[in-house]
Every structure is written in C-alpha cells, then in structure tokens.
Amino acid sequence: MTDLPSLEEMLAAAHVVTLPMRVRFRGVTEREAVLLKGPRGWAEWAPFPEYGDADAARWLLASVELGWGEVPAPVRIEVGVNATVPAVGPGEVEGVLATFDARRTAKVKVAERGQSLTDDVARVTEVRRVLGPDARIRVDANGAWSVADAAEALTALFRVGLEYAEQPCATVEELAALRLALARAGVDVPIAADESIRRAEDPLRVAREGAADLVVVKVAPLGGVARALAIVEACGLPAVVSSALDTSVGLAGGVALAAALPQLDHDCGLGTAALLAADVVPDPLLPRAGTLTTDRAQEARDGVDPRRVAAYRSGAERQQWWRERLGRAHAHLAAQV
Structure with missing residues (x-):
C-alpha cells in the first residue's frame, strides 16, 4: 500500500x-x-x-x-467501451447515443423513480431499434426493484434481448432469489452485482452465495486498481469495469483497471465523459471506434488544463x-x- x-x-x-x-x-x-x-x-x-x-x-x-x-502493469492496451443511456424518453435515445463513438454495446438505466416498467421497455426497445439486432444491451436498476418487480421487468425486457441486468435488487439475498426465480421461469438474463460489490463490507459474499454471474468493479469505490484486482480474483467471476461518473482523470484510472484484468470479456462502462458538458482536459477521454487505450488514458492524466x-x-x-x-x-x- x-x-x-x-x-x-x-x-x-x-x-x-x-x-x-x-x-x-x-x-x-x-x-x-x-x-x-x-x-x-x-x-x-x-x-x-x-x-x-x-x-x-x-x-x-x-x-x-x-x-x-503506482498502478499494476497492463496486460492489454485497448479496452472496449459501452455507451450509456440515462433514464430519458424514447425520443431522446438517438440523440444520447449519437454522443458516443461506441455503438456495439449500450447500458440503459431503468427503474428510475417516478417512471414505470412501460417507460423502461420503451427506452430499451428504442435503443435496440437504433443500435440494431447485433448490439449488446445491458440494463442497470441500481438496486431499485424488489425480487417480484425485477422478475416481472426482466421477463418483459428479455424479449428485447439483454446481455445482463446490473444490480436489479438491493441485497445479496434478493439477487440470489432473483437468479433462482429467473432460472425457474426460463428467463436467461445473467445478473451482475455492482453496489453489492463496491458498497459492501464483504464484497466476496455475492460469489459465495451464488448471487451473481459477473461483477461490476469501479476503481474509486474499491480503493484503487490493486485492491479492485484482488477482489475480482477472490470472487472468481467475470468482471466489467465501470466509472463513477468521473472526469477524464478519473476515467483514466478505470482504463488502468480494465487494462490490468487478467480476463476481460465484456465492454466496459468507461465512456461516461460523453455525459459531461465540460471536462478538465482539452481532449476528453472519449472512446474512438468503441475503444479506449492506455496511451490516451495517460494523456488525459497528463493533460489537465x-x-x-x-x-x-x-x-x-x-x-x-x-x-x-x-x-x-x-x-x-x-x-x-
């Protein structure tokens, strides 16, 4: 340390x-x-x-x-990045996606307070229309659903085609129960744990209790790249790296983690500089052709204006x-x- x-x-x-x-x-x-x-x-x-x-x-x-x-050494120089769609109306989806040079994968926010499942289905359906049948779409509920509500929502959204659902319920027990309910219903939507990892006293519990198929890790909430790598290794589950709505400087840390993971099978949520109307570097750390590189991440850290x-x-x-x-x-x- x-x-x-x-x-x-x-x-x-x-x-x-x-x-x-x-x-x-x-x-x-x-x-x-x-x-x-x-x-x-x-x-x-x-x-x-x-x-x-x-x-x-x-x-x-x-x-x-x-x-x-110092951060651990990278094992790759390029990291795939997803687009991020906030809880906007269907009419705003295409405009949001246009700000991302990352179109093969999109994460869509769902379960927004004051909105309904109908709103979520409409938003995800529009993302599918804009990106096409081959795109990978994941949804993120930030733990807002009960097990019953999550099962209903993911059954409906499953028809649109989902890569996975991120933190559909708040607790580890609920995530485990949801995975079982979906399996029994024949709804093949993998579950990713986010808050149950980054805000937990025991981030390994999701793996021990079979509550997730993969983990979402973020550099800052987990205490740095080295600590996040250790948690991923201990969990023994596939990992996705995401941001915490960072500036380009913070995103560079996320790229360092994604580049250092021994295995990385999913695009990462590191394109959120597109959600900022201003940044602290002249050339924000935005994906090009759906990827970020370690060289560009270092340039962002060196380029604070x-x-x-x-x-x-x-x-x-x-x-x-x-x-x-x-x-x-x-x-x-x-x-x-």
Missing part, C-alpha cells in the same frame, strides 16, 4: 471543480470533483455527496494510488465543504494505519 500523504500535502494539491452535465444522470445535473496533483500525476477524488466518511475514505485510497503510488480547472472552480462554500470532507476521509484512513 502506498504511504498516506499528509493532510496538508493533499489539501495543497486539491482543486475543487463543478462540471455541468449534458443530461440528468442519477439525479445529477452538475458533477463535483476534487482534482489532486500528486508527484506521480493527477488523480481524482469525487465520492458522491450522500456517501459517508468510510466510503469517501476508500475513494481517497484510489486517489493516493494514482497520484502518489489549469485554465479549465480555474474556469470550473467551485464556489467558496463548496470549496470549504469538500476540503472539510477531505480532512474527515484522511483522518479515517490515518486511523487505520
């Missing part, structure tokens, strides 16, 4: 920015992030505001690894909020050393 820098050093390296979103995503219309300029390069720390200090501390570990340490950082600098109140939060997360880590 990389030695934890002092709080004073990290505060001196911190730049808080607020970036506008192109579309509402997970209820977010602006993305706040802390950029940290460490001796090994730029890193990002951006735990969502509702997360507690323990979660925020794990995100900080990932920032320390990227900015002050001070003028953009200044232009999107958060207001004084948010600066103070994030700096105080950084202090609490740092103290949480320091207490564990």
Whole structure:
C-alpha cells in the first residue's frame, strides 16, 4: 500500500471543480470533483455527496494510488467501451447515443423513480431499434426493484434481448432469489452485482452465495486498481469495469483497471465523459471506434488544463465543504494505519 500523504500535502494539491452535465444522470445535473496533483500525476477524488466518511475514505485510497503510488502493469492496451443511456424518453435515445463513438454495446438505466416498467421497455426497445439486432444491451436498476418487480421487468425486457441486468435488487439475498426465480421461469438474463460489490463490507459474499454471474468493479469505490484486482480474483467471476461518473482523470484510472484484468470479456462502462458538458482536459477521454487505450488514458492524466480547472472552480462554500470532507476521509484512513 502506498504511504498516506499528509493532510496538508493533499489539501495543497486539491482543486475543487463543478462540471455541468449534458443530461440528468442519477439525479445529477452538475458533477463535483476534487482534482489532486500528486508527484506521480493527477488523480481524482469525487465520492458522491450522500456517501459517508468510510466510503469517501476508500475513494481517497484510489486517489493516493494514482497520484502518489503506482498502478499494476497492463496486460492489454485497448479496452472496449459501452455507451450509456440515462433514464430519458424514447425520443431522446438517438440523440444520447449519437454522443458516443461506441455503438456495439449500450447500458440503459431503468427503474428510475417516478417512471414505470412501460417507460423502461420503451427506452430499451428504442435503443435496440437504433443500435440494431447485433448490439449488446445491458440494463442497470441500481438496486431499485424488489425480487417480484425485477422478475416481472426482466421477463418483459428479455424479449428485447439483454446481455445482463446490473444490480436489479438491493441485497445479496434478493439477487440470489432473483437468479433462482429467473432460472425457474426460463428467463436467461445473467445478473451482475455492482453496489453489492463496491458498497459492501464483504464484497466476496455475492460469489459465495451464488448471487451473481459477473461483477461490476469501479476503481474509486474499491480503493484503487490493486485492491479492485484482488477482489475480482477472490470472487472468481467475470468482471466489467465501470466509472463513477468521473472526469477524464478519473476515467483514466478505470482504463488502468480494465487494462490490468487478467480476463476481460465484456465492454466496459468507461465512456461516461460523453455525459459531461465540460471536462478538465482539452481532449476528453472519449472512446474512438468503441475503444479506449492506455496511451490516451495517460494523456488525459497528463493533460489537465489549469485554465479549465480555474474556469470550473467551485464556489467558496463548496470549496470549504469538500476540503472539510477531505480532512474527515484522511483522518479515517490515518486511523487505520
């Protein structure tokens, strides 16, 4: 593990920015992030505001690894990337997909609060129409369905053709029950665990209890590339790497993880820079022909533009909020050393 820098050093390296979103995503219309300029390069720390200090501390570990340490060596230089479709109406789907140079795989948000299964089916059906019969479509419910609701929804969406369903239910027990219910009903939709991995005290439980067919891993919530690799190895399940609505700097960490996985059979959710209306680098880390490369990821980390950082600098109140939060997360880590 990389030695934890002092709080004073990290505060001196911190730049808080607020970036506008192109579309509402997970209820977010602006993305706040802390950029940290460490001796090994730029890193990002951006735990969502509702997360507690323990979660925020794990995100900080990932920032320390990227900015002050070293990441594991890659075994590939190119990573396939999926498009991401927020919970928009069918009429907006084609416009969203047009922002992604990644058209063979799409992840579609479902189970949005205030929407119905009819809305979800219409959205996924439109994605299928736009991308064609050979595209791979996965859905993400962020744990919002009950087992019964998930079984009903995935039975309906199965007819459109799904690669897998990401975190359809909230708990490990529910995921296991859902897998059994789908198998009994002859609905062949693999289950991927996301929140049950990245926000769990015991991320290996999904594998032990047969609750998932694959795992979704994210660098920041799991505490860095090395820690995420160890979790994937211990789970023994296929893995997909996804982002946490990062800037291009954070996405570069996701590319490092995807490039270092011993086996990678699925396109990764690392194209979300397309959801930002502004970024901190002149050339955002967007897929080209559906892929990202390790070279471009490094260019993103090296290419942070001070003028953009200044232009999107958060207001004084948010600066103070994030700096105080950084202090609490740092103290949480320091207490564990």
